[in-house]
Amino acid sequence: MTAAPGTRDAQDTADGTAGGTGDLGELIAALQSHGVRVETTVESRTGGAGPTDSGMIWLEGRPVTVPTVTDPQAPTPYVLRPEDGGGNGIYRDGQRLAGVSRSLRPRFYDLTTADGVPYEKIALLHLDSLASTVVQACNYWNTSDQCGFCGIGLSLDSGATIARKTPEQLAEVAVAARDLDGVVDVTLTTGSSNAPDRGARYVARCGRAVKQASGLPVEIQFEPPRDLSILDEVYAMDGADAVGIHIETFDPDVLARVAPGKFRTGIETYFRTWERAVELWGRGRVSTYVILGMGEDPELIVEGCRRAVDIGVYPFVVPLRPVAGSLLQDARPPSSTYSSGVYRQVADYMTEQGMSADDAVAGCARCQACSAIDAVQRQPTMLQIGPRPASLS
Known part of the structure; x- marks a missing residue:
């Protein structure tokens, strides 16, 4: 699975810190700190051990787990939204930061022993x-x-x-x-x-x-x-x-x-x-x-x-x-x-x-x-x- 190409990266100012050197590492760190509001379906886990209460996405082809919320008033500047043509992107203040491919429900989950x-x-x-x-x-x-x-x-x-x-x-x-x-x-x-x-x-x-x-x-x-x-x-x-x-x-x-x-x-x-x-x-x-x-x-x-x-x-x-x-x-x-x-x-x-x-x-x-x-x-x-x-x- 591959992601759509991104354009530029995030400037991490939501927590009062400076940022914005234009790299994927900083964007991942920002998303994992602030979370992302999702406007589409993302495979996630709720409760328990492991990468819990998180969505699972491919960010510019890299696997990433991030805290996800659906509340429009959630205090995060980052949004995951669907795009024309079937892709998805991470946005901040209306500006596209990176392309995303979503993880969907695994097929083996429908099987039983x-x-x-x-x-x-x-x-x-x-x-x-x-x-x-x-x-x-x-x-x-x-x-x-x-x-x-x-x-x-x-x-x-x-x-x-x-x-x-x-x-x-x-x-x-x-x-x-x-x-x-x-x-x-x-x-x-x-x-x-x-x-x-x-x-x-x-x-x-x-x-x-x-x-x-x-x-x-x-x-x-x-x-x-x-x-x-x-x-x-x-x-x-x-x-x-x-x-x-x-x-x-x-x-x-x-x-x-x-x-x-x-x-x-x-x-x-x-x-x-x-x-x-x-x-x-x-x-x-x-x-x-x-x-x-x-x-x-x-x-x-x-x-x-x-x-x-x-x-x-x-x-x-x-x-x-x-x-x-x-x-x-x-x-x-x-x-x-x-x-x-x-x-x-x-x-x-x-x-x-x-x-x-x-x-x-x-x-x-x-x-x-x-x-x-x-x-x-x-x-x-x-x-x-x-x-x-x-x-x-």
Whole structure:
């Protein structure tokens, strides 16, 4: 699927910041900060984990997830509207900024398993990537350790998914998504477990079934296991081409506040786990989420990302996407100037060290739809970090 050619880019002034150097990275950052008002139908998700409460579009051929609203009075200057000839465009103040192709309802969503489970309750299409939470439960959920940004329990409560997907179900859906909707990779994650492997073995079993049935590359995501030898066991299962082990933030004060369980695991534990994972899967095949806009010190974020890059870990930097029903549901995404400034410093360092999204074969670092960092890395514009976001209570 390709998008109609755009003409020029956005000037990010809605949040009181300067902008407008005419690049796709800045536009993506602006859309993910302010959201976009839609005047046409866009495939989207509401509630739960993942890129939720967002529309899924192709912006000048790049996959992008953006918060979407339909209210004409919504406080965003950006509008997605249909155009003559069947195309779509992003507009600001009546001026066309970029061309858009919409993602429509996947065809595999209309299928069910032999035992009657709808495919869309097993896995979801995120643009050209299939994604599933294989165990829709986490030992942190509904405790004092619950991560503030997470919505893993919401999808289950709403009936949008099932509690546990089997390897056979996931393999069946992956084949259908590949054949009917052109899926190019699969991302499998899981809630954290109290078991020594933290759920890694089961998600790896699911990955192996998907790979064997579909031939698609797979990323699996899990928390640091209590014994690093479990990584060797998971690698030997041949259930993953890449792994995501997500720290969420390198600011210890913020980590303690928004993800107490991860904080007790310890930032240094993540680094030790990443080092062994890179030895197994290779440079650029290990990634971590880094969320912006939770009150962090940006210098700590950039420093932590650089250290991760040094050992071969791809830092997938994203803006906070407040999930309805989560502990941070009332938070606001960071300004696009702030996000772009962090993106630029991290992207420049990745370029210096020879790392890019091209190293990724599956998962969030391959898809890039929830971040502008790859678009920023592929452009020369230099930006400065904006003011630190206010802390969240």
